[in-house]
Amino acid sequence: MNHSESHLDVVVIGGGINGVGVAQAVAAAGYSVALLEKSAIAAGTSSKSSKLIHGGLRYLENFDFKLVRESLKERELLLQLAPTLVKRLPFFIPLYQQSSRSTLKVATGLMLYRLLAGFHSKTGFRVVHRREWEQLDDLKLDGLKKVFQYWDAQTDDVALTRAVMRSAQQLGVELHSPAEFLCAESLDHGYRISYREAGATRQMQATIAVNAAGPWADAVAQRFKPALPVIATQNVQGTHIEIDMQLSRGAYYLEAPADKRAVFVIPWMGRTLIGTTETLYTGGPDDVHPLESEIDYLKSVFSHYFSNGNIEINAAWAGLRVLPAADTSAFTRTRESSIVADDAQQPHALTVFGGKITSYRVTAGKVLQLCKQTLEKRSAIADTAKLHLET
Numbered sequence: 001m002n003h004s005e006s007h008l009d010v011v012v013i014g015g016g017i018n019g020v021g022v023a024q025a026v027a028a029a030g031y032s033v034a035l036l037e038k039s040a041i042a043a044g045t046s047s048k049s050s051k052l053i054h055g056g057l058r059y060l061e062n063f064d065f066k067l068v069r070e071s072l073k074e075r076e077l078l079l080q081l082a083p084t085l086v087k088r089l090p091f092f093i094p095l096y097q098q099s100s101r102s103t104l105k106v107a108t109g110l111m112l113y114r115l116l117a118g119f120h121s122k123t124g125f126r127v128v129h130r131r132e133w134e135q136l137d138d139l140k141l142d143g144l145k146k147v148f149q150y151w152d153a154q155t156d157d158v159a160l161t162r163a164v165m166r167s168a169q170q171l172g173v174e175l176h177s178p179a180e181f182l183c184a185e186s187l188d189h190g191y192r193i194s195y196r197e198a199g200a201t202r203q204m205q206a207t208i209a210v211n212a213a214g215p216w217a218d219a220v221a222q223r224f225k226p227a228l229p230v231i232a233t234q235n236v237q238g239t240h241i242e243i244d245m246q247l248s249r250g251a252y253y254l255e256a257p258a259d260k261r262a263v264f265v266i267p268w269m270g271r272t273l274i275g276t277t278e279t280l281y282t283g284g285p286d287d288v289h290p291l292e293s294e295i296d297y298l299k300s301v302f303s304h305y306f307s308n309g310n311i312e313i314n315a316a317w318a319g320l321r322v323l324p325a326a327d328t329s330a331f332t333r334t335r336e337s338s339i340v341a342d343d344a345q346q347p348h349a350l351t352v353f354g355g356k357i358t359s360y361r362v363t364a365g366k367v368l369q370l371c372k373q374t375l376e377k378r379s380a381i382a383d384t385a386k387l388h389l390e391t
């Protein structure tokens, strides 16, 4: 053993929302932690999201009540902990003669959403009166039969991820970025981790390695000796476009005419985001980019619903969701995270698959519980449910 190598309780690989969330939670529980990020904090999927802190109204259609309830609880907590980063946003759902979801179905979904959020919070919904329709950002009124308005929340995904990282550093987490994890060799009680930082290859040891590399998780698992167990997943690409239009009332939850998927039109920094798509992706995660067909699909949803002809695209980007492999449509597959351990009783390596920005603390909490099975008991130094996050 090289005695100059530092030995930590936990090394986290990946500085997306899941990695920084795990680092924060494990450090708050009193353990020593380092985090390796190969590019920059939030450089991966965590900067390509729809930027919603939400329960996910549409997951109710898949009867994913547990995930919705859990995410709504997190939404309310994040609104309190990070008021400058997470803000309530009104959403409008226009229903037309040709909409596939009936008024009754949407009203029932909104009622359930409210119920799952807890009636105490500001989570009501309403039917928007006809006289207000004219003020709905050039929304086409032809065939419009009902408009519902409800509340969810929005964040700046990069700023939120950075804020959680800063909170983790305040709890003592050692950040290495840019620092690429190269490989891990199994030791009696943990791993020797090799990583590249500032042009040099360096080592550290850790009792537990957490692979939170998002769409790169399979590749990172293969760099362990022996390779870490994984579950069958698929990377599904989601594209957003940004157009030069300012929404005055809030966000719109629309049904894509082509395939009935939900597409959001969201106000973002004085402009408008339209997203997203779900396209199976089999290439390397570093090469993902928006496809022309996805851009056309998003433009066509927008022009189907809005009479504003200005769809000059300022920017387009794509991110990758890690979803459980299946033959069913990506739209219906769960967004709940899965954690795979190398050993069910005393794990020394854990891999995080999937999840949502909204529920990063829930994912981190599950990882922490597994870490505690292996690590010695320590006194907690903080509670992430009480730590404020600043811009």
Ligand SMILES: Cc1cc2nc3c(=O)[nH]c(=O)nc-3n(C[C@H](O)[C@H](O)[C@H](O)COP(=O)(O)OP(=O)(O)OC[C@H]3O[C@@H](n4cnc5c(N)ncnc54)[C@H](O)[C@@H]3O)c2cc1C
Binding pocket: 013, 014, 015, 016, 017, 018, 019, 036, 037, 038, 039, 040, 041, 042, 043, 044, 045, 046, 047, 048, 049, 050, 051, 052, 053, 054, 179, 180, 181, 182, 212, 213, 214, 215, 216, 220, 236, 237, 238, 239, 276, 277, 319, 320, 321, 354, 355, 356, 357, 358, 359
């Ligand atoms: C289109 C789209 C829209 C979404 N919208 C929402 C939404 O509105 N709300 C919501 O709650 N969730 C949303 N999600 C889900 C959410 O964005 C993801 O679940 C979350 O960002 C995943 O975070 P992560 O930390 O697992 O992965 P990532 O953010 O991808 O982080 C992984 C990190 O690992 C690093 N890494 C990889 N390999 C190595 C290595 N060898 N060494 C060191 N570092 C490495 C990468 O650079 C990267 O920074 C959306 C997802 C997509 C794709």
